[in-house]
Amino acid sequence: MHPRTLNDVLLQSVERWPDHELSFVSSTAPNSSIQSKTFTEFNHNARCLARALAEWQKPFGSIVVVYFSEHEDNMVAVWACIIAGLVPCLQPALSAQQSHKEGHVAHIRNLFSSTVWLTNESGAEQLQSIEGLEIHLMSTLRQSALAFDNVAPNWIARASKPDDDAILFLTSGSTGFSKVAVHTHRTILSACYAKGANYGLTSRSQILNWVGFDHAAGAVEMHVAPLLFGSSQLHVHASVILSDVAQFLRLIDEKSVDVSFAPNFLLAKLARDLERRTDLVGRFDLSSLRRMNSGGEAVVSKTAQTFVEVLKKLSYNPERVSFITSAGFGMTETCAGCIYGAINLAFQEPKYEFLELGEPIPGCEMRVVNPEDGMTPRQDGESGELQVRGPMVFVRYYNNPEATASSFVDGGWYRTGDMGIIENGSMRLSGRIKDTVIVHGVSYGIPELETHLQTVQGVTHSFLAAAPYRAAGQETEGFVVFYAPTFDLQNDDDAPAKLTETHRALKDIAVRMITLPPQSIVPVPMSEMEKTTLGKLSRSRLLSQFIQGGLAGHVKRADDLLSKARKTTFVEPSTDDERALASLYAGIFSMDSREVSANDNFFELGGTSIDVIRLKRECEMRLGVSEIPIIQILTHPVVSDLAAYIAGLHSTDDGHTHEYDPIIPLQLTGSKTSIFFVHPGVGEVLIFVNLAKYFQNERPFYAFRARGFESGHPFFASMDEMVSCYAAAMKRTQPHGPYAIAGYSYGGVVAFEVAKRLESQGDEVKFVGLVNIPPHISDRMHEIDWTGGMLNLAYFLGLITKGDADRLHPQLKERAREEQLSVVWEMAPPGRLAELQLTPEKLDHWVAIAGSLIECGKDYTPSGDVAALDVFFAIPLRGSKDDWLNKQLKAWGQFSRDSPQYIDVPGQHYTLMDHEHVSQFQKVFRSRLEARGL
Structure with missing residues (x-):
């Protein structure tokens, strides 16, 4: 008999495949070690916890918000809730911004009328400032569960029915606070049967998953569906693979994985990082892999092809690397993927720039209709609104009948909000009509972005729209901004300067909010920006005009005015070195060398830490200089300044020593209080280059670099000498407070001591940020x-x-x-x-x-205190995050006159400021600066 509820699925797995395994690699596992439990052992743990949950005496169907970061904790908590007759609601990572976190939790509490949370100590710490929550710790529940060790392997609090609520999933919340999609036992099992048939899952399959369990793809697609078919599973915390991509291949090899999942942006990262690992060539057996699913955003065909080529290169039997790449479409509302393409890129060429999404899974139907009425079918090959229906589609949004009703049209068709083309039975996306833009798999709300962009001087109020747009060859989705300027582009003499300032401000806000500037900013006369009867601008109409060239005249006019403005400040490179550098800058930033001014700043043009290294190398080759220290590029980023430095190298004696200055200015624009960042234990500051970019036109960003890199400069002999040097340099750079200083890792204790020194001199230090370092380091x-x-x-x-x-x-x-x-x-x-x-x-x-x-x-022993501390914590080098926070970092409370703020940030100790995490870190960091009044 086929399982009809999730309880039946777990019972079947134990009865038919008792020794198959659920394996886990946690974020804190030493050497990424694998911990495994048989289905029998896992079932026993879940039922013991469920029996302890029953002691809460909550009514059948009560909701429990499940909040953990590790797969195993989430998984066992969800099953325990289901067995106990409760309904788990999976909560993704809460925002580190206090106001947004409090607003979201209050929204969930009001939606459910009351809120019971099951979490760990770290989660409870994040929730402690919010009143009205009933918070239970997993550690306490596990202790209570010990009393029920003899629980029957089939014990349940009450039998569920197929149409009972089973699991609640939060939507992205990108257009405001999250909606809650309700999935029943029937919808989840319908999805799982169909997915299993599509993937060819069997009891011999081995799944590798590194999608968070709070996502429908991680919970349903990569866990419940494989469990239904008896497949063994390996669930890995994403940080393990992101910090060392070779682990992905090691685990495929070690566990003979045949099915895995990676969204497009992670396929790109894996391919990019693994391509550089020449030490791994021929190291792995990857012949077991037969299917790689991908979703979350459109999959770039070239990216997927590169990924396959890299895996062949790193396999010791490349001729046996042959697997299906399956781009999928799905949403939380459809239990993740419901439409899949399938192509073996080792033998087939994709037809389009993005992989086709193919056909629906069994039981699912799809159609494309006119987006204006949501009903009229489009012809084969025509673009329209994609709609789906089937037994795997969610039943409702919890306590939100209006949103539920507006999401469906007659016949039970669910409106996905995406634009698609169906041709010969195969579907591909052609755009989106939803109010979101997806950047590297993360959804950002366009209405929220528009609200902030509307505040820019030069934008006519309520006449601005942003629309998602993906240009040819682009790795991830972007967006275009359309707005009506408050000034006359044709007749205003100051139009070039006003347009430049308006576009600069629009770009700055966009980068801070969603990590990317607009691909294009188009000023459109107000008379041409039609509104609906409800007073809304039509994003889809503006985007269609843009793509079809209907706004080309406005784009050209803006380009001409921006070019004219640039010419007023343009300085023609005048020396051979300046002209050579202008050519190098142009090559790095894909510009015409004639567009590079002698006063252009490398970082303001978009230079990253990797670009700095490239510029150093190319300068030395092109200009015949044996060595240009990176520090000199950092301190001379302007074309003319760097050219003057290089010219000086030709006339300077080899023995000349430049005076040591610990402060490196990485970003000098903006009027807000400067931020000073102290180097980590390696002494260098390149790690801050990418972070500094986010503060352009907001506040200057300075970094401290240790002494000793340059010839003739001695190392620091003591902490006191270093602190004295840095405090004096800080005062030279910014004579008066208030001051803001931060330190990364080792630099945190240095920043604390510098802040103490400044306060002892009577200066005000309003912000001291300590990034992942405890006070006691000796x-x-x-x-x-x-x-x-x-x-x-x-x-x-x-x-x-x-x-x-x-x-x-x-x-x-x-x-x-x-x-x-x-x-x-x-x-x-x-x-x-x-x-x-x-x-x-x-x-x-x-x-x-x-x-x-x-x-x-x-010999460092912390003492004294400062006015206030903000302590940012990530996954530590050793041990658990909870122990790191509670046993190490909270010791900072002794050294702050006000209670320190402890702020969770994504990533691990060595990765929290890398390309993958810096965009989120800067948001959290900025919010704390603003909270301190800076």
């Missing part, structure tokens, strides 16, 4: 020997993985220093060494600098 400093310091640096620079560092330390610590460096040097990817322009001698010197900072910290 024990840790004593633990780090030369080998450990060298391996930490190598990992930080991307020369080895975290697993390599942990494995090598006991093997190398007894060897000679030169031999240790040689081992790491041989393991490092040649491309990465070339990017950094490292030599063994430079690496050795860098290790010495890091070692000097360790020596400064060995």
